Amino acid sequence: MDTYWNHNTAFHEELVADAKNRGGRVLDVGCGDGLLLQRLAPFVEQVVGIDPDPEAIVHARQRLSAVSNVSLVVGDFLTMPVPSQEELFSSVICVATLHHMAPRSALLKMRQVLAPGGRLLIVGLAAEKSIMDVVVVGLLALPIRVVDRIHGGMKDPDVRIVDPKESLREIRQVAHEVIPEAVIRRRFYYRYLLSWDKPKGISE
Numbered sequence: 562m563d564t565y566w567n568h569n570t571a572f573h574e575e576l577v578a579d580a581k582n583r584g585g586r587v588l589d590v591g592c593g594d595g596l597l598l599q600r601l602a603p604f605v606e607q608v609v610g611i612d613p614d615p616e617a618i619v620h621a622r623q624r625l626s627a628v629s630n631v632s633l634v635v636g637d638f639l640t641m642p643v644p645s646q647e648e649l650f651s652s653v654i655c656v657a658t659l660h661h662m663a664p665r666s667a668l669l670k671m672r673q674v675l676a677p678g679g680r681l682l683i684v685g686l687a688a689e690k691s692i693m694d695v696v697v698v699g700l701l702a703l704p705i706r707v708v709d710r711i712h713g714g715m716k717d718p719d720v721r722i723v724d725p726k727e728s729l730r731e732i733r734q735v736a737h738e739v740i741p742e743a744v745i746r747r748r749f750y751y752r753y754l755l756s757w758d759k760p761k762g763i764s765e
């Protein structure tokens with residue numbers, strides 16, 4: 562199956578490089594058609610993708626048919642069983658999917674399934690609610706259009722899409738309550754990147 566470029570896959574290289582440093586088991590929450598899993602698989606022990614869309618998982622299975630260290634689950638991340646202590650994930654990655662779920666429940670679950678010493682990485686979309694949000698989006702419009710052209714345009718896979726409801730400020734508030742040490746920064750391509758290292762001493 563083909564690879565393609567869009568405002569989500571633009572982060573893949575960075576995400577793979579980061580996960581590679583830790584190795585171990587990696588979970589992709591909302592894995593869609595599995596392109597990120599395909600890119601992660603050669604560098605880590607095992608990759609697990611979960612997505613409630615059966616068609617997306619069919620595409621992911623086709624893409625990953627020759628890959629042995631992958632496990633694909635049709636399901637809702639929020640109700641996914643928490644793995645045993647030994648099977649907790651070294652990296653939990655979530656690209657353009659947090660806004661499909663209730664953010665507090667999703668962050669709590671991500672915290673639970675992450676191994677102590679592991680890292681959570683979320684590439685997210687936020688709603689524009691403040692003047693600052695609107696100004697930033699306005700300033701980015703032209704440079705992003707130029708970069709899109711350089712990449713020959715975007716190709717979006719056939720996955721479920723919804724508009725984000727929470728603003729970056731609201732995401733920061735929830736993250737501050739659930740994973741206070743999380744670092745959240747605005748990034749190019751109308752995205753933010755949330756990064757959180759789970760302290761080694763905590764089990765939940």
Ligand SMILES: C[S@@+](CC[C@H](N)C(=O)[O-])C[C@H]1O[C@@H](n2cnc3c(N)ncnc32)[C@H](O)[C@@H]1O
Nearest residue numbers: 569591593612614637638656657658661720721
């Ligand atoms: C915009 S797509 C992003 C897919 C992929 N991460 C990418 O970057 O192309 C959002 C994905 O989140 C999935 N999704 C929605 N609700 C979910 C949930 N509760 N648990 C896991 N995945 C979910 C959708 O089915 C969809 O595939």
